Amino acid sequence: MNILLGITGSIAAYKVLGLIRQRTRRGDQVKTILTRSAQHFTTALSCQTLTGCEVYMEQFVLSQGIKHLALSAWADILVVAPATANIIGKAACGIADDLLSTTIVSFPKPVLFVPAMDTGMWENSIVQRNVRSLREAGYRVLEPASGALASGKTGRGRFPEVELIDRAIDVVNKGLESLEGRNVLITGGRTEEDIDPVRVVTNRSSGTMARELLYAVVARSGNARCIMGPTSITIPEGLDVIQVRTARDMLKEMKQHVPWCDCLIMAAAVGDYTPLKKAAHKVHERTLSLRLEKNADILKTLLPYKQHRYFIGFSLEDQQAVARARKKLRDKGLDCIVLNGRAAIGQDVMQARLLRATGAVQSLGKISKRNYAHHILDMYLRYGIGRT
Ligand SMILES: Cc1cc2nc3c(=O)[nH]c(=O)nc-3n(C[C@H](O)[C@H](O)[C@H](O)COP(=O)(O)O)c2cc1C
Structure with a gap:
């Protein structure tokens, strides 16, 4: 499977390296897009080393064709993990103002968002409304876990375990029916x-x-x-x-x-x-x-x-x-x-x-x-x- 992984500016960004390792070991190809904020939390060097592929960060630096279109054509699935409140909001509104958000808007295949944020952000009614909008538009959103958060507090918003994201990718890729609300x-x-x-x-x-x-x-x-x-x-x-x-x-x-x-x-x-x-x-x-x-x-x-x-x-x-x-x-x-x-x-x-x-x-x-x-x-x- 060709997995396009969008990494955004959450403290949980380092955890997604474990997912890259797990999927590449199993024979999947992974390419990564890092938002500008994500580069504060993980490095392009780590992503490049683990994926063996170029890391995409800038929309207006052409390497091979138009990046967001070339990447959309290449990938079977787009996984945004961790997904910040910011990218969820942008995607819910169809905003396309950087490489990742533009790729989301132009991506015609399954997309999975894996939110990670502090409980206060997750429970914000606007964030919740944006999550609902994404689901209504046909995107899959994995619920964040409950537990210890980077802020020192405990609550919902934690980045789910890699094992779980790994399974959610298969669910979305196979088109298995959702159990939302059950x-x-x-x-x-x-x-x-x-x-x-x-x-x-x-x-x-x-x-x-x-x-x-x-x-x-x-x-x-x-x-x-x-x-x-x-x-x-x-x-x-x-x-x-x-x-x-x-x-x-x-x-x-x-x-x-x-x-x-x-x-x-x-x-x-x-x-x-x-x-x-x-x-x-x-x-x-x-x-x-x-x-x-x-x-x-x-x-x-x-x-x-x-x-x-x-x-x-x-x-x-x-x-x-x-x-x-x-x-x-x-x-x-x-x-x-x-x-x-x-x-x-x-x-x-x-x-x-x-x-x-x-x-x-x-x-x-x-x-x-x-x-x-x-x-x-x-x-x-x-x-x-x-x-x-
Ligand atoms: C230390 C630190 C940790 C952050 N962690 C998160 C987070 O887990 N989730 C989140 O939604 N935003 C988090 N933010 C805020 C985002 O980085 C900020 O909203 C940023 O604009 C997101 O940009 P992006 O979505 O383009 O990556 C954090 C900011 C800082 C300074």
Whole structure:
């Protein structure tokens, strides 16, 4: 893919070098335009070294034809990252007074803006109106993250993690449908049930699928919230993640957050059993017998909240898989269920079947969890939207 990257005058400009590195390593070609302000925050030398290409800064110095037209013709996608309040305002008004803004106006292919600014700027009603105008005009705008800002304050406006921008570029380039205005609640990871104060009963779920779903929803401009049990993976700062530990905690948080969502994707591997008695002190006996009791069935408990919402479950089965998955689908009142096998645990790829309440079964063969996450969201957009 040929990526034209417009870098503007935000303190976050240095972070975009990580994105250049990631995309060029994967074989993409990246060319950069730096605004005059951006040159205070990152250097043309860094961009040239990492891209291996000339860096474009001046509109009226001709090197090869008319720059904004030549670059528009060359690129498959234009990514403005970080995007200042200034460039967002100019683009929303069609102002073309330097190389980057002129290129935006003349660019006929997909454009992605990745805003980064202080919370006060981001929440300014004029900036928000400009963002809305960009979206209405067909541009994609990635929501900034929440977290620590350069000013020392904490709030929304932070430049999103490179991983997320990377995924948003693929979403925009593939023309995947936007989830703007949709609230998607995801559960992920495993749960832990206490044996004593230091030991737990748990399972091997890694949380990878939930992370991919979370990234996919945000990259498609949806509102994602994740209730996450313990995991072996890191989730970047700035996303709406609620940490839980036990199945009981998971249920408690879900009761609170399900009413917020339009779509629930239950990817967590919730422990089916919990020790009947939890020892108050660390157990030292030579042998230890555990009596386990069933935990509450979260999805069944949440059935009264389902109403118009689209509910997607996961089922990991190693025997009579389809029959068991169908039973779960029915008993838990789900709209569809993803049936996968043990081999998917902790891996980046999976081989799953998707069973819908209508009886339809879809198998995509071996596929990355990253792509499967989008497949699940497409399913929701296709069959769930009319009802939410
Ligand atoms: C230290 C410093 C940090 C800045 N960071 C940001 C920022 O993160 N986001 C933003 O919208 N503007 C930021 N600005 C203001 C812009 O640099 C300024 O509006 C500039 O005119 C933007 O020009 P450009 O959009 O052509 O790059 C910052 C300014 C300074 C001095």
